[in-house]
Amino acid sequence: MKFLAPLLISFMTINAHAFTLNNSAKLVFSQDEVTVNVAGGFCNNIGISDTEFLSIVGDAVDQFWNKAPTSRLKLRQGQIVNLATAYHTDLICTAGTNCTPNPAIAVASDILVTCNNNTTNFSSSSILGVTIPNNISGNTILGSIVMINDTAATQFDTKSRAEKVAIIAHELGHAFGLGHSPVEDSLMYYATVTSRVALGADDISGISYLYPKQQPISGCGTVDMSGKGPSTWPGLFIGFSIIGLAELFRKKKVKLYT
Ligand SMILES: [Zn+2]
Incomplete structure (x- = not known):
């Protein structure tokens, strides 16, 4: 039984996360900053202006993914870009059981969010968005496309602004490499994201x-045993001092009022 505890601990450590990747190849952007642009002039059925669409994208970036403290990736709100109608009308994947990205709508770089009215992409009105890295070199994502359901039957337009922000934030997660999380309290949970207002722990892990x-190291990563202590010691002392002072005042208070 003795060896079971360490085994269990290591198993729990290895399986501490539940996130998945959106592919088996661990595709990632190579750069630390990825811009999210919006295709202009295509959102006919969901009834929002290009400017508002870009604003929602900006909030999705700022309120969700850029708040992950342990990630080097920063998403930037881009601009409204003019593109061929194919980005509004075409299939996201060419025919086949496995999705081969449609080369006609490859995104040259970064992430593009576009409204799309193709009823094969959106076979159900409840599908609000579809996303795929569609310009890849080896294991590197060069460009990803996020399509928002702009078919006549779309339900995207029935969502509140906050819900639209969360939906696009969810799709952005797919665009930079994440799959779905089985953890319900996650932005990347597969089902409804309508109540999400912040990243969950599993999103941050993903x-x-x-x-x-990258953690910068100045000099060698040594442990100081000299007795002078690392820089955290003064903070600890200050902390103890505050506690000590508080205790002193508390005692004085007791004296005064009893
Ligand atoms: Zn999803």
């Missing part, structure tokens, strides 16, 4: 796994 923040 983005940090794909885009770990």
